[in-house]
Amino acid sequence: MWLINIYIYIRGRGIPPVFPVGPVIKTGSIDGIDGNECLRWLDKLPNGSVLFVSFGSGGTLSQEQLNELALGLELSGYRFIWVVKSPNETMKNASFFSVQGEENPLGFLPNGFLERTKDVGLVVPTWAPQVEVLNHRSTGAFLTHCGWNSTLESIVHGVPLIAWPLYVEQKMNKVLLVDGLRVALGVKENKKGIVESQDVATYVRDLFEGDEGKLLRKKMEEYKEAAKLALAEEWSSTKSLVEVAQIWKGLKN
Structure with a gap:
C-alpha cells in the first residue's frame, strides 16, 4: 500500500495496469543548506537514543500547542532534535505561505526551556537534514x-513513529501508519x-521503552528490509520499472 504507483493507460486493453515502484525518497540534503550541526550532535550519542521532531516544510502549531509540546519533550526525559517554526493561530500549514526568517522561532519557546534542556535536546530553527537524521544510528x-x-523516509530507514497529523491527507496517512502498518503511536487531542x-511525554516513553513501542520497532524493521x-x-x-520501459518502448515503435 505504501509503494508509489505508476498508472499507464494502454488503448484497447481495458483497465489500466498498475506498476508498484518504490519506495522512492530523496537521498541528499537541500543544496546550499548546512545541516552538519545536527549530525555532529548525533555522532556523540548512543544508538537509537534520540527522538526527531519535525512537522515538515509547511507544518505549524499554535502558541499553546508549541508550549505543550516543549514541556512534554522536557518531561519525557529523552534526548531530542526539534525543528521549530514560529507559531500560527489560524493555519496549520502556515509555513508554506510565510517568509522564513522574519521572526526567530526559538523566541516563542517557554521561558527557560532551552537552558533546562540544553544537555538532552537540540532545537534548530526552521530546517534540519531530515533524511540524514533519520538515517543516523x-x-x-x-x-x-x-x-x-x-x-516513506521513516520506513526506508526503519524509524518508528509518533503520528501527529496537521492537515489534508496526513490524517489518512496516520490511520495507515497506526492501524494498517502498525508502526506508529497516534496522538489524541483534548x-x-x-x-x-x-x-506527549507518555507517547515518547511508550515508544522508547514500552512493550507496544518494542512491537512497533520490530514491525518497522521488517518494512525496512522489505x-x-x-x-x-x-x-x-x-x-516493474523494466516492464514500464518495455511498454513505453513498444508504444513508441
Whole structure:
C-alpha cells in the first residue's frame, strides 16, 4: 500500500495496469543548506537514543500547542532534535505561505526551556537534514506530521513513529501508519484540539521503552528490509520499472 504507483493507460486493453515502484525518497540534503550541526550532535550519542521532531516544510502549531509540546519533550526525559517554526493561530500549514526568517522561532519557546534542556535536546530553527537524521544510528524515533515523504523516509530507514497529523491527507496517512502498518503511536487531542504535555511525554516513553513501542520497532524493521528487497535488482520495484520501459518502448515503435 505504501509503494508509489505508476498508472499507464494502454488503448484497447481495458483497465489500466498498475506498476508498484518504490519506495522512492530523496537521498541528499537541500543544496546550499548546512545541516552538519545536527549530525555532529548525533555522532556523540548512543544508538537509537534520540527522538526527531519535525512537522515538515509547511507544518505549524499554535502558541499553546508549541508550549505543550516543549514541556512534554522536557518531561519525557529523552534526548531530542526539534525543528521549530514560529507559531500560527489560524493555519496549520502556515509555513508554506510565510517568509522564513522574519521572526526567530526559538523566541516563542517557554521561558527557560532551552537552558533546562540544553544537555538532552537540540532545537534548530526552521530546517534540519531530515533524511540524514533519520538515517543516523542515534535516531530511535520520529514525531511526524505524517506527510508522505516523511512516511516513506521513516520506513526506508526503519524509524518508528509518533503520528501527529496537521492537515489534508496526513490524517489518512496516520490511520495507515497506526492501524494498517502498525508502526506508529497516534496522538489524541483534548476538547480544545490540543495534545497535552503529559500525553506527549507518555507517547515518547511508550515508544522508547514500552512493550507496544518494542512491537512497533520490530514491525518497522521488517518494512525496512522489505523496502531494501523491493529496490534490489531482481525484485518487484526494479522489475516493474523494466516492464514500464518495455511498454513505453513498444508504444513508441
